[in-house]
Amino acid sequence: MLHVKDLRLGFAAGQRTLLAVDGISFTIERGETFALLGESGCGKSATAQALMRLLPPAGRIVGGSVSLDGEDLLVLPEAAMRGWRGRRMAMIFQEPATSLNPVLTVGRQIGEVLERHRGLRGAAARERMLDLLRQVGIADPERRLDEYPFQLSGGMKQRVMIAIALAGEPELLIADEPTTALDVTVQAQILDLLARLQVDRGMGMLLITHDLGVVARMAQRIGVMYAGELVEVASREDFFTTPRHPYTQALFAALPEVSRRGTALATIPGQVPALAAMPAGCRFAERCPQVMPVCRERSPEWREVAPGHALRCHWQGAASVLEKAADLTVDRQIEEKTGLLTVDGLKVHFPIRQGILQRTVGHVFAVDGVSLAIAPGRTLALVGESGCGKTTVGKALLQLIRPSAGSVRLGGRELVGAGARELRAARRQAQMVFQDPFASLNPRLRVGEIIAEGITALGVGGDATATVAALLRQVGLPTDAGERFPHEFSGGQRQRIAIARALAVQPQLLVCDEPTSALDVSVQAQILNLLKTLQAELGVAYLFITHNFAVVEYLAHDIAVMYLGRIVEQGRAEEVLGRPRHPYTQALLSAVPVPRLDGAGQRIHLPGETPSPAKPPAGCHFHPRCPQATALCRERYPAPTAVSPTHTVNCHLAA
């Protein structure tokens, strides 16, 4: 149905046009899902936009053809193209929050597609809209139709986006990272919805994603993109059983999972080449473990290794011979020593002010009685979906946010309510690594100054320059990096700098707030390896805040699962992952898309989304979404039940 042939597009930069996508070809049949997989900056989103001819102003389509049902879209006049957009082909975007017009009602935004492409108005249009909202699984559609986007949750906004896309009854649906901005449980809902709609309507679907798990769940055929080129195209089965391109193999090897515990993850050295400096030969050559002299000279041609499985690679080998880094053996049995950090009944409540006098009318119970302990040298993973308060816990531990109640004892010292001097001493023991490597380094300071900040502020003493150089070596950066500015480094390198900054004061505890969620898989592997090595060398303990179960499986010794400000289950990693007792933990684990063919096991579907922490449900917070809720759950919050000496769960069912 859709034939893309030798599509080339670029972005104007001054006088030149930098090619972002260089000659990619693929086809999508009716009723088929084709996934374009690639890391950030590989040109997959630009490809999707080019198909709709919706490139940003600097974007230029340089050559090639895109034909839908035999009609070449790239030569159509703009006015005719508008008749295709929304009608024959529709698109949903990554950020549902910004992709809807904030000042128009949901009904208006769906209605304009119906009016434009289906000629529906008035009552007929309204009927159709209600029908569409029901199809995308929105409860109470009559009310939602007259609401504005800001009144909807993130998942609902994406459902509305899908309804808008479906309104024109398109033959091709382009989904550009449709679930990246959503939580795992909501992601599962949206993926299910998309898969169902596609089957029902027999649409073709182009799915743009970076997530191998999503690919395994959704795609029938997969194209892997690297640096503006398609490097491998394969059916789902071939892709997951016999990936042939070294890049694809490296992507799989870089995935953290439980079977790789205790070993270092495979990483891809180097970086994606810049648009302005694309190598002449194979673009992956510089980073390829199988590189041969011919790779640097000549760009490989397409080669079919099996029916429907083609790749562009000179290397004829099949099996991955990725260099295995030495086993880290981090998991040496750590003695359960006295707790380094003990948190008891920690609460962080933010007042809600309202009314004429701005009186406090309620509280956001961001963190509502969290207790946990971390032993020296161990990793505790704090897992939960967005808005559950896990980041607030991390910041409250370090007193970046003042807790409302509870106790935080670090190395025997009480931090809650401590004076400035006591806190100063504590700050040497606990530091933090933040989520966004681009926002966590001051762009106006040199890397050396950034790393030395803690040394000077806390008066650690010693030769600061020598310390900085040693730290840079330790995190795997060249020593001359200290003289340079953050913008000269890639995301992964910046995260190394942030880790070096935190380590500069020799802390015993590092709070890592989603340190890899903004990074690509191959870079994530580098950072995870680094964290493991550092733990082995320095014996530092981690509080690892994350929503990513794959990382948890790989890294954590202990796990605490949070829901709506409280910990619902905690224990040893193998206990919580292997024998989860709380229905929420079970649902979370089953919702994670697994990058394997056999990933589609028994899935537990959670309805709805996390409620607002300002109005937590009565009784067990989880009961409105819990598939096994009883009357008791609606009344009383469950007390902790010890499943084993190290494993506790807050659930009436486990009691």
Next chain:
Amino acid sequence: MNGFQIVVLWSDVLVWLLLASGIGVGVLIARSPPLLAAWRRVGASRAGMASATVLLAFLGIGLLDSLHYRVALDGKPGEKTQYAIEVLSLLDALVGPLRTENEKTYSAPFATHLYAKETIERPGQGTLREFPRLRFGGSHLAEPAAAPADIAATAAGAAALAVLGWLALVVLVANRRENPGDPTVDRQNWPKIGWSRLWRGETVFAWNAVLLTLLLILLTLLPLFALAGDYHVFGTDKVGQDVLYQILKSVRTALIIGLVTTLVMLPVAVLLGIVAGYFRGWVDDLIQYLYTVLNSIPGVLLIAAAVLMMQVVIDTHPQWFATAAERADLRLLALCFILGITSWTGLCRLLRGETLKLRELEYIQAAQAFGVSSWRIILRHILPNLMHIVIIALVMDFSGLVLAEAVLSYVGIGVDPTMTSFGTMINNARMELGREPVVWWSLAAAFAAMFILVLAANLFADAVRDAFDPRAA
């Protein structure tokens, strides 16, 4: 040569202080690559560099006009030297005749005769009413009819000189080496600019725009000054003063209003804006209250009230000032302060909003996690990341203030009436449009000069904003 006494007016101090701090900031910028990169983007902008060249020309005039002295009067030897009551500047000395060669009243540009008929006694012919010859304008000519030819010859000579001088400059530039903006290239290996790259505009710095603007400036200024010695090129005003001279003197007033005002309000706006945004709570409430109150009072009226009150202070304390120039100078500075006090609110609000965003950034929290003190965080992490807004505000405000001065002086709440400025020129000349035949040159010259200055400032401000605004990058 008489002796002289250097007079340091308060505004002179500020002007030179501004220049010094400008150079100081320049040195700081050169050491901070992100800022330097932004300025290099300004340097690459053709419109920006052309307007910067014009602005520099204006700045040169203003600086020359900011070195003041008083000439010693001839006195008996042995007596204590007395100094003239009139305060002169280096500019006055350079353009000498322009200042002193005053006619009786109006005369048109390049005129040889006065604009009004006068009764003249002619021996033997009795009294006549005719246009008398000017005392200075075209007085070197025996026959006034020769004026156009003389003007053309002088202008052509000067223009030829201008072109020659310009070509010399082009040669100089073409032989320079240029930093390609790539730190890996050594200074010795920087590429030479060369003719063809200059011509085709392929240089990193927008040299072609600068050179073309310079050519225009030279082609205008050299003939103008060559002719100014013999003619009143822009005519004379009611009291016979040369309009070109007034324009030159107005430049300094405009620059001071535009620059000193921002300098006055900048520290207040930056400090209060950052403090409000960083500390929040009651500090924020108080500062917000303060600027909402100040904002509520209509600007012109607040300025009017303040200027009236200042006038009362100045008038009731005549003993404070040794010369009229000092009094006018103080009034000018007071006006700058008043304008500054009424105009800091906008920037303050902008900085507060930006600080609110910055303080949530993770690198600020990282610093807090190290227990870095609030003031150090403000100084190290917040202020440098707000610099682009401050710089943009600084250049954007300039043109608005120059325009405001004209309006305020017209209303009577601007600079001292004895001080030459675009506003006072317009105010003095606006009734002349009612005359028959109309006297237009004074107004036209003032509006044209102001237009060039403000347009250059606006274009430069645009270039700076484009280069510094992170959204544009």
Next chain:
Amino acid sequence: MLAYIVRRLLYAIPILIGVNLITFALFFIVNTPDDMARMQLGIKRVTPEAIEKWKEARGYDKPLFVNSAAGGLSTVTETIFFEKSVRMFAGDFGRAEDGRDIAREIGTRMGPSLAIALPTFILGLFVTVSLALTLAFFRATAFDFWGVVICVAAMSISGLFYIIGGQYLIAKVWKLVPISGFGEGLDAWRFLILPVCIGVVAGIGSSTRWYRTIFLEEVSKDYVRTARAKGLPETLVFFRHILRNALIPILTGVVVVIPTLFMGSLLTESFFGIPGLGSYTIDAIQAQDFAVVRSMVFIGSVLYIVGLILTDISYTLVDPRIRFS
């Protein structure tokens, strides 16, 4: 939403008090009434008696804050602060130098001011928003480029030039309309048309450019891409999606000036001889009539604060995020 508006209304009270205090401080504390008297009567030959007489005639002879001689409630009311500042809240502005009641003068002069300012405002808004929308529609073309160049040039021209030049050319040389003056009733349009047109033209440069920036900012938002992906024609994208969103920042700058339209324009009114509040103010400034200037400062602030409240209310109309929270 109601609580929101009531809160904004309440917030106006401390601001008004602040404005009142600042004005009072400016007029009576920075300079004493004695200084003002000396200034008005001429610096050189002034006797203490003359000063006392001047102060008494204007009620400036009382103590600033506390009149201990008066006793009772009058301790507070028989003071300059109460009579000159507090009574302004009740609309009592006292008398001008020429002895006329300022409040009544303001009442009669509001009409002519509004007759100029309101058409200028509405026409100006319409013209500049349309121009800006056109430029944004044709963004990144030669039309847009030259449009911006003209805007920058237009905003570099002094406002005085527009008035002086326009008046000279249209009224004096071409004699299309009277040079200045004001008429009552239907005849007034002949006097109004020129100042209104000049007012509109003078504002085109900066406003058009400002609105264009706002439109361009909206154009790059994600929801615009969504609207295009629906296959909507570009005009619909602009008028239904972009205009609605751009209205929010535009309103911030626009609604706040509506009440201050009553104040008229200083320059236009004085050049065209319109008997409005603008020329009243400018005359008072030039005659150094402190009582009038003080009153105008206060009224101007009150109107501005009303504008702030109107802005807040108008947000609730265009922004559902405020309306429903």
